[in-house]
Amino acid sequence: MGRIKTTNNQISRREIIIEKAATLFKEKGFKAASMREIADVVGVEAASLYNHIKSKNELLNIICFDVANRYTHKMEEVEASKLTTLAKVESLLRFHIDGMVNHFEEVYVSDREWKHLDNPYLSNMQNQRRTYRxxxxxxxxxxxxxxxxxxxxxxxxxxxxxxxxGGIESWHRSTRKIIGKELEENMVTFLIDGLRKI
Amino acid sequence: MGRIKTTNNQISRREIIIEKAATLFKEKGFKAASMREIADVVGVEAASLYNHIKSKNELLNIICFDVANRYTHKMEEVEASKLTTLAKVESLLRFHIDGMVNHFEEVYVSDREWKHLDNPYLSNMQNQRRTYRxxxxxxxxxxxxxxxxxxxxxxxxxxxxxxxxGGIESWHRSTRKIIGKELEENMVTFLIDGLRKI
DNA sequence: TTTTGATACTAACAGATGTTAGCCTATTTT
DNA sequence: AAAATAGGCTAACATCTGTTAGTATCAAAA
Incomplete structure (x- = not known):
């Protein structure tokens, strides 16, 4: 087998592996996705992955903390702003929705699979999540x-x-795709103003 | 080792196994929970479980379809009622919240782990979920x-x-427990009337 | 052209997994 | 008391798991 095709882009072999892993973790869950399956999708033998990453759990670490750090960063930005409360909430909502629409795999995995992190990353993540909330x-x-x-x-x-x-997951699977922007407006309206007609 | 202690209750050995399995599936996920772990919690050797159930996947089937059938049943009841739309929605919301509070393990597992069902149960469940929505x-x-x-x-x-x-999951883990009824009122208010003060 | 470093491969490991077979014992039924 | 059944146990299986060691090969640097 040849090497992993490094497309013209500036995206490294390592990053390709992480991306494919995220997709597989999303589809099957962290535990159910095996290194051999990841390797298959990447187009390589399982052992070869270890030239690029340290372990299966490192893949999960990278995915989870990438997302968590974005969250923390956004929260700092919002806190520092001088928006009204509702505008702050709306800004955070839009941020989360955007994340779910445009970085779906990563965000989804981070949200559902972080329990499989091992220490010290696990408790670190638990703290970050608690603090964020x-x-x-x-x-x-x-x-x-x-x-x-x-x-x-x-x-x-x-x-x-x-x-x-998190429900946007189902939207992703749905055929009847209303576009992302429309979804965003719907969600924000609902969450800020509820269902009842005023 | 002695037999599974059949408490005075009318609860069978089989049902004990299913309950313990649900708890473990909730805590670790279906794939990560092993038959040996379930057996440990039950107080028995792994092989002995097979005197009561056919397979690990049967455990998941039972849990998932138990919940799904309750959903379908409730939906029929609500559809047949003569409530206003908002009252119907409220009734369904309260039903789901109650389910999450009082049958937590089962509902949680059914919601997050159904992907690990195997056919024909998998497609059956996909249909039931789509139809319900x-x-x-x-x-x-x-x-x-x-x-x-x-x-x-x-x-x-x-x-x-x-x-x-589904967020009630976090409420379950929280120490700062507002009581279930209070949680229910909060959620219903929020989802029907939103966040903004009118 | 030679050297070198990155990255692929094959083979193998140790341990975990779901499950079956076969046996023994306690409880219930006759 | 004897027979039948339910349900426990040990041992073992085949398969899958993450991971390592050792080796070969390709692309770039010298």
Whole structure:
């Protein structure tokens, strides 16, 4: 077998492997996807993967922390901004939706498979996730204080919003594709203003 | 080792195994949970499980279709009722939330691990899920027609609501437990009326 | 052209996995 | 008390798993 075809692009062999792994992890789950399957998709023998990565778990680490770091970065940006609470929430929502639409595999895997990280990455990830939700909830609580947001349990609200966005998964599988932008508007409207006609 | 302790209850050995399996499938995922681990928790050797069940996959089948059948049954009940659209939606929401709170393991597993079913159960489940979402969306669309519900993409709304409820998972892990009823009110309020203060 | 470094291959490992076969023992039925 | 059944046990299987060692080969640098 020849080498992994390094397309003209600036994308390294390593990155190709990570991409293919993400796709497979998404489709079958981390545990069910084997190194031999990943290798197959890449077009190489399983052992050859180890010239580029250290272990199967490293693949998961890379995927998960790539996403988590983007989240943290965005949160810092939003916190530093001078938007109203609802605008902050909306900005975060749009960010998450965009992530789900445009980096689907990565985000999906990070969200559903992080439990299979091994320590110290596992507890690190648990912390990052907990912290992120707390910061999100703090924004909402401030909105409640300012009477911009209705009196609701902030933690529950965060939970609802984050998981609702996870639903885009099904949108990806759907044939009846409304376009991404339209989906985004629908979700934001719903989550900010609910279902009832005012 | 002695036999599986059959507590005074009317609960069979088989049902104990299924329960313990559900817990393990929830904690580690279907693929990562081994028959030997399930056996350990039950207090028996792995081989002994096969006196009660046919295979590991049968365990998943039982769990998944138990939940799916409850869903279908509830949907029929709601469709047959003469409630308003919003009341129908609320009834379904409360049903799902209750399921998540009181049959957590089963519902969680059914929702996240059904992909590991094998045919013909897999395609059967895919159909049931698709159908359920369509029927849910039809209810919302009728509400839109009757101007009871705001003009929104019905499929997206269903997606949001169903996944939002999946978020109760985190509530289960949380220490800061608001009680189930309170959680339910929060979720229903949010999903029906959104975040914005009116 | 030779050297060198990256990257592929084959072979093999040790351990885990789901499952079966065959046996033994406790409980229930007769 | 005897017989039948349910349900436990040990041992073993074939297969799959992630990973390593050692070797060959290709592309670029010298």
């Amino acid at each position: 707390k910061r999100f909830a703090a924004i909402i609580e401030e909105g409640i204080k300012k009477k911009e947001v209705k009196k609701i349990d902030a933690a529950t609200a965060v939970l609802i919003m984050l998981h609702a966005i | 369509k029927r849910f969306a039809a209810i919302i669309e009728e509400g839109i027609k009757k101007k009871e519900v705001k003009k929104i993409d019905a499929a997206t709304a269903v997606l949001i609501m169903l996944h939002a409820i």
